[in-house]
Amino acid sequence: MLDGAEMRLAVDIGGTFTDIVLDVGGDRRTRKVLTTPARPEQAVLDGMRLILSDTGAHFRDIDVFIHGTTLATNAIIERRGARTALIATEGFRDVLDIGTESRYDQYDLTIDKPKPLVSRALRFTVPERVDAHGGIRLPLDEAALRALVPKLRAQNVQSIAIAFLHAYANPEHERRAASIIREEMRDVWVTLSSAVCPEIREYERTSTAVANAYVQPLIDGYLGRMAEALRAEQFRGAIYLVTSGGGVTSIDTARRFPVRLLESGPAGGAIFAGQIAASVGESKVLSFDMGGTTAKICLIEKYQPETSRVFEVDRAARFLKGSGLPVRIPVIEMVEIGAGGGSIARVDALKRVAVGPESASSEPGPACYGRGGEHPTVTDADVALGMIDPVAFAGGTIELRPELSSHALLRDIGEPLGLSAETAAYAVHEIVCENMASAARVHAVERGAVVGQHTLIAFGGAAPLHAARVAERIGVSKVIVPSNAGVGSAVGFLAAPIAYELVRSRHVRLDDFDSEAVSDLLDETATEARSLVESGAGRAAVHERRTAFMRYVGQGHEIMVELPNRRLTEADLDGLRKAFEKDYAALFERPIPGAAIEILSWSVLATTEPHNPTRIAAVTRKAAGKPTGSRSFFDGRVGKAVEIPLYRREQLSPGETIAGPAVIAEDETSTFVSTSFEAYIDSAGSIVMERKGPQS
Structure with a gap:
């Protein structure tokens, strides 16, 4: 390793493996260790010790530690979060049940609606009312709020979400309620919807606040233990957490808003794929990230992943929007399915081979690990097919037992269907590849893209084994498996900028535009966003990107339009209309001439300069040597x-x-x-x- 160069270490905790990457001046070392679900920090520390011993370095030598994890997502999916209560405006106790009043499958009379994170018995209301313009129509009834405290204590509540009607327009009541709760109950976590998601749409804002409250004790405890363990090892560097939007943030911000970490691991993979795409000049890319537990598909155009402001956790139906719990945060747009190396294969009631979403995870793991796993997984199928060297798996740290794979495949799939163990393995391999190909097709069609025109970039421990077959199925003619593909998300963390995006709702029509009020709102939002970035940016320059979420009056959804990075004036109105109509026409073929336009929300992204990779040189092809x-x-x-x-x-x-x-x-x-x-x-x-x- 290089003396005097900055030492940066990235860790990605997955459902099966924890990946560690150490980078010193571009010289990179990697390690994979099994995740320890009961105490995730243990695998992190064990892996760090291993990789540091490889180089003769110590914890105190690390300058930057960047961390991403699926712990928050898994806590929601597995319902392992805190005992959480919701305090809402009187009359709005059932926002989480009512949702958007839509059905994700209108013809299925037996659909399973997303199960709220807070049961009805733990939802409470208090008299108060703020209107859509922020005006107080009914003052907060503080006596009624204090009367809830004994009930909350009796329910052994650990965390509380406060989501009042129109709090995005005026957070005064939420802040006062939080002050009273903290005064009366010093040992609980409190989340305000106006702090986590100050946006219009009550259901999404309430759901986001509840999700933050639900995972906060778990993530705060984990990050606290991690920071303490690192201090005990004499770590003196900076700690950053990767957010779902593809940036990194400070540990203090992550502890306040853990909901922003929900898709941190997959976000790192999308950044990694974008970097590879830029280095080889591929402007249309489909990233394919398949680890031990899940597979993720993401479209990347012009080296930038698709982004969104909302995504769903724990979908009841794999590909159907509306079947999960909505979380309104900046996020890299991708589709995620339960199809990883540890996904369990079985024969369903119709005698079909099915794979996932249940996973063997790291404990007990696939049958071939010899750690007590009894059911066949995708990894077992790949071992039985001969695609994996059982002696060299994970660098030789885990010796696989192929006979256990064959036995599990034969018992659970082969015998019920009259197949040999090898044919059963082939069936599992084909099914999981088709599942991922279907996800890629759906993801591309939803965004108006032709999937076969893209280059597939495959990474994660399992993706390179399946990428060729997935490419065959979706008509892709080129596949790239980058260096360090097995730890791609962790490598992506190293390229992520320090960034934070804030979105605030304030309804404005272009034909009644108050440029001074809008500019004041944007400046205030920018100041808060920059403060969350500059504290960890050091001497790095911080840039802004301002955007507006616009629509024609009466429409149900908005599109994002970029704004100039300065105060707006009346002279900007014509430019705003033209920019909106151009982006609208790109999506829907043509604008609506003369129609009134409104803006619902305003966004400011504060970010340091992202890493821009250099273009690689072409090579002269030649025949490979002997295998x-x-x-x-x-x-x-x-x-x-x-x-x-x-x-x-x-x-x-x-x-x-x-x-x-x-x-x-x-x-x-x-x-x-x-x-x-x-x-x-x-x-x-x-x-x-x-x-x-x-x-x-």
Whole structure:
């Protein structure tokens, strides 16, 4: 490693593996260790010790520690959060049940609606009322609020969300209520909807506040233990947490707003894919991140991931919007399915092979781990097919037992369907690849994109094994497996800027535009956003991006339009209309001439300069040298085992080309090159697979 260079360490806690990346002046080391669900910080510390011992460094040598985790998401999905209460405006106790009054599947009379994080018995109301303009119509009844305290104590409430009607327009009542609750109940966490999500739409704002309150004790406790453990190891550097929007924030901000961490791990993967896309000049990319528990698909156009202001957690129906719990925060837009290496395979009631969303996680793990897992998983199928070297898995830290994979596959799938263990493994592999291909098709269609026109960038421990088959199914002709693909999200963390976005709702019509009031709101929002960034940015310059969420009067949803980074004047109105109509026409073919336009919300993103990768040089293709060995691979298309060459990635030089089928193994993952592709190594060390024949 380099002396005197900044030492940066990134950690991504997944459902199965915890990934660690150490970067010193561009010299990078990686490690994968099994996640410890009961105390996640234990795997982090163990992995850090391992990677530091690899380099002879110490905790005190680390300058920057960047951390992402799926702990908050998993806590909601598995309902392991705090005992949470909701205090709402009188008459609005059932906002979480009423939702948007829509059904995600209007023809299914037996749909399972998303189960609220707070049961009705733990929802309370108090008299108060603020109107949509922020005017106080009914003062907060403080006596009624204090009368709730004994009831909250009797219910052993750990965390409280306060969500009053129109609090985004005037947070005075919420702030006063929080002050009283904290005065009476010093040992509870309190979340204000006006602080977490100061936006219009009561259901989404209340749901977001409840989600923040639900995970706050868990995340605050975890981050507190982590900070204390790092201090005990003499760590003296800066700590940052990755947010769902693709930036990083301070540990103090993360402890206040843990809901912003819900998609932090997947966000790192999207950043990683965007960096790779920029380095190779691929402007249309589909990122494919498959780890041990889930798979994530994200569209990346012009090197930037698609973003959104709302996403859903714990969907009851995999691809149906409205079937999950809405969380209104800045987030990188992606589709996530329960299809990872640890996803459990089974035969359903209709005698079909089904995979996921249940996962074996790290405890007990897939059957081949030999840690008590009894049911076959995707990893077991890949082992039984011969795609994974059982001795070199995870750099040799976990020795796999193929006989346990075959036994589990035969018992749970083969015998019920009259198949051999190998054919059962092939069925599992095909089903999980089709699940991911379906997710990619849906994600692209929803955004008006043609999925086959994109390059697939595959990373995560399991994606390189399945990327070629997924590409065949969706018509993609080029696949890139970057260096350090097995720990791609953690590598992406290192490129994330320090950033924070704030959105505030204030209704304004363009034909009645108060430029001074709007500019004051934007300046106030910018000051708060910058304060959350500048505290951790050091000497780095902080930039702003201001946007407005606009629509035609009477429409139900808005589109985002960029604003100039200065105070607005009346002279800007014509430019605002033209910018909106241009963006509207890009989405819906044409604007509506002369229609009135309104703005519901205003946003300011404060961010440091993101890392811009340099473009890599082209390589001269040449035949690869002799393989390091071979693997017996069961080819389900011909129904028998065939010998295919095995290469070690670190022994391949830029330009070396391999015709499929073949396996390229490395410590973090393995890449399967199918018969339809040939692969070469580019100048950055990435494996590039290009289609050599018709789709299979």
